[in-house]
Amino acid sequence: MRKIVIDPVTRIEGHAKITIHLGEDGKVERTQFHVTQVRGFEKFVEGRPFYEMPAITARICGICPVSHMLASVKAAEAIMAVRIPPAAALLREAIHCGQIVQSHALSFFHLSAPDLLLGMDSAIPRRNVLGLAEKHPDLARDGIALRKFGQRVIECLAGERIHPPDIVPGGVAGPLTASARDALRKDLPEAMAIARRTLGLFKTILDGFASEIANFGSMPTMYAGLVDPAGSLRLYDGRIRFLGAAGEVAAEFDAEDYARWIGEAAMPDSYLKSPYFKPLGYPQGIYRVGPLARLNTAERCGTPAADAELAEFRARYGRVVESSFHYHYARLIEIVYALERLEALLDTPGILDEHVRARAAVNALEGVGVAEAPRGILIHHYKVDEQGAMKWANLIVATGHNNLAINRSVEQASRCYVDGNHLQEGMLNRVSAVVRAYDPCLSCSTHADGTLALRIQLVSAAGTLLDEIASD
Amino acid sequence: MTEGWLIIGYGSRLRGDDAVGLHAARLLARRGFRTLAVPQLTPELAESIALARTVVFVDADARLAPGEVAMAPVEAAPLRSAAARRAPMMEHHATPESLLRLVRELYTATPQAWRAGIGGADFGLGGRLSPAAKTGLRRAVAEVLARANEASPPIGPAPRRLR
Numbered sequence: 001m002r003k004i005v006i007d008p009v010t011r012i013e014g015h016a017k018i019t020i021h022l023g024e025d026g027k028v029e030r031t032q033f034h035v036t037q038v039r040g041f042e043k044f045v046e047g048r049p050f051y052e053m054p055a056i057t058a059r060i061c062g063i064c065p066v067s068h069m070l071a072s073v074k075a076a077e078a079i080m081a082v083r084i085p086p087a088a089a090l091l092r093e094a095i096h097c098g099q100i101v102q103s104h105a106l107s108f109f110h111l112s113a114p115d116l117l118l119g120m121d122s123a124i125p126r127r128n129v130l131g132l133a134e135k136h137p138d139l140a141r142d143g144i145a146l147r148k149f150g151q152r153v154i155e156c157l158a159g160e161r162i163h164p165p166d167i168v169p170g171g172v173a174g175p176l177t178a179s180a181r182d183a184l185r186k187d188l189p190e191a192m193a194i195a196r197r198t199l200g201l202f203k204t205i206l207d208g209f210a211s212e213i214a215n216f217g218s219m220p221t222m223y224a225g226l227v228d229p230a231g232s233l234r235l236y237d238g239r240i241r242f243l244g245a246a247g248e249v250a251a252e253f254d255a256e257d258y259a260r261w262i263g264e265a266a267m268p269d270s271y272l273k274s275p276y277f278k279p280l281g282y283p284q285g286i287y288r289v290g291p292l293a294r295l296n297t298a299e300r301c302g303t304p305a306a307d308a309e310l311a312e313f314r315a316r317y318g319r320v321v322e323s324s325f326h327y328h329y330a331r332l333i334e335i336v337y338a339l340e341r342l343e344a345l346l347d348t349p350g351i352l353d354e355h356v357r358a359r360a361a362v363n364a365l366e367g368v369g370v371a372e373a374p375r376g377i378l379i380h381h382y383k384v385d386e387q388g389a390m391k392w393a394n395l396i397v398a399t400g401h402n403n404l405a406i407n408r409s410v411e412q413a414s415r416c417y418v419d420g421n422h423l424q425e426g427m428l429n430r431v432s433a434v435v436r437a438y439d440p441c442l443s444c445s446t447h448a449d450g451t452l453a454l455r456i457q458l459v460s461a462a463g464t465l466l467d468e469i470a471s472d
Numbered sequence: 473m474t475e476g477w478l479i480i481g482y483g484s485r486l487r488g489d490d491a492v493g494l495h496a497a498r499l500l501a502r503r504g505f506r507t508l509a510v511p512q513l514t515p516e517l518a519e520s521i522a523l524a525r526t527v528v529f530v531d532a533d534a535r536l537a538p539g540e541v542a543m544a545p546v547e548a549a550p551l552r553s554a555a556a557r558r559a560p561m562m563e564h565h566a567t568p569e570s571l572l573r574l575v576r577e578l579y580t581a582t583p584q585a586w587r588a589g590i591g592g593a594d595f596g597l598g599g600r601l602s603p604a605a606k607t608g609l610r611r612a613v614a615e616v617l618a619r620a621n622e623a624s625p626p627i628g629p630a631p632r633r634l635r
Binding site: 129133151 | 510511516518519570573574579
């Protein structure tokens with residue numbers, strides 16, 4: 001058997017490789033998406049005070065530290081058995097909206113737009129944001145401005161753009177001032193204009209991607225996302241809902257019951273765990289999380305502009321949208337939603353209340369916290385001793401939930417595009433682009449030197465190098 | 473003296489001397505410079521750079537001897553150079569060269585730019601600078617101040633107004 005190795009997969013957060021095994025006829029037989037980095041956070045936090053966990057686990061990621069902090073403080077608050085002040089909840093959700101905007105903007109404008117607007121087959125030296133800036137400068141400027149806005153929301157409300165210090169167990173570190181709120185409020189219309197403009201542009205190019213839509217993980221799976229009691233989309237808090245492939249609600253439960261519904265399998269060639277829906281077993285319990293899954297799972301977004309976009313999305317592709325290519329579309333709709341929610345939150349009078357933190361010591365020995373990270377459901381589960389020292393931790397990250405689906409999507413795209421008898425970079429870029437559609441976060445904080453070379457080798461059954469393509 | 477100047481100090485606060493650029497930004501802010509202290513260079517800095525006449529990127533440099541300071545002009549990366557192709561442009565972080573190229577492409581701005589490297593001795597986990605890095609920090613701050621004094625009135629083309 002021959003195999004092709006894509007190592008590393010580029011324009012994703014973290015390190016991964018793809019192995020494509022070929023038959024003697026050069027056709028794809030099977031594929032494997034490997035996550036090649038190990039982090040060890042669950043182990044080395046043992047012994048640390050639980051109240052340090054938000055700051056420690058935020059360092060898992062430089063893109064979505066806010067999500068880790070939110071899941072972590074909620075787990076900590078379950079241990080403290082406190083209810084946080086209403087203003088703190090408003091501020092946290094507003095911070096989270098900022099994070100959704102900046103992270104989704106990074107994914108769309110910086111990581112995937114080069115594929116989408118310059119072409120999957122465009123020359124590698126130009127298939128980046130510099131190339132985008134050359135050909136679509138307005139879009140590139142929009143991407144920078146939108147991401148900067150999201151980061152400014154985080155900085156203004158939580159202290160710093162990356163690894164913000166002000167999200168703490170019991171609430172937030174300090175109240176919001178009217179002047180800071182008004183400054184953010186003033187820039188919201190421009191951010192919304194960019195989001196709407198980009199979504200409009202994206203909808204005009206979709207017809208050019210019929211093949212990718214059909215072959216980028218277009219398959220029936222379950223979906224999972226947080227919803228409120230009315231079934232509306234929730235990003236900061238909510239119950240976990242599993243939707244069946246046909247659109248039926250398969251389960252809905254509180255985060256602390258996750259272990260009853262979600263199992264975690266280990267795969268031999270990857271450090272990333274493979275969660276599955278327990279009642280269906282492994283691997284039949286495959287499900288997806290993240291923007292596409294959230295829009296499938298929720299009945300509605302709950303904000304006017306996002307709901308109008310969601311209605312158009314469903315009119316075009318159905319009530320349950322199966323293709324993972326549409327993560328891009330869903331991501332753009334969620335940016336609109338996050339901006340609308342942010343506006344509503346900033347306009348809530350209680351957001352300026354000065355009581356923003358509850359204090360307590362250890363009142364329970366176990367706690368679970370959940371939030372919708374930009375890439376999907378994030379669960380933190382802690383056990384502590386009577387002094388509050390961490391005894392055990394389990395983290396289920398968004399990309400982990402998607403691991404089985406990413407693997408299956410890679411296989412589908414490889415079977416469609418890869419001809420092992422004649423390698424072309426564009427076809428392998430499509431295999432990488434499938435992974436990018438999920439915007440996997442394989443923990444960007446472990447990037448070594450930032451030099452992301454793409455190297456693809458075709459190796460014979462005897463180990464002979466038959467063909468090779470390298471980016472530089 | 474400091475009008476039109478932007479100091480961008482970058483590095484990790486958790487890795488000892490890697491934070492020396494952040495400290496430089498903090499000290500130069502006290503001297504009236506507009507400064508940004510960031511973990512790494514990202515594309516969002518392009519807007520701020522486009523508004524400056526002169527930008528100084530201050531970072532720890534493991535290739536220099538501990539305490540040594542090297543300040544040199546930096547240019548926008550040629551669009552199709554091997555360096556530009558290798559640059560991790562717009563993924564998670566950028567280089568001064570690739571950022572300057574982005575500034576030129578998107579905002580047609582060409583601020584004069586310098587890179588100030590400071591040699592460190594200890595990049596292990598920790599929040600303190602080594603004595604050598606502190607020496608380098610003082611030297612780098614003095615170097616920037618001297619160049620700003622020499623360049624008064626501000627050097628570089630007038631900053632553009634962004635849309």
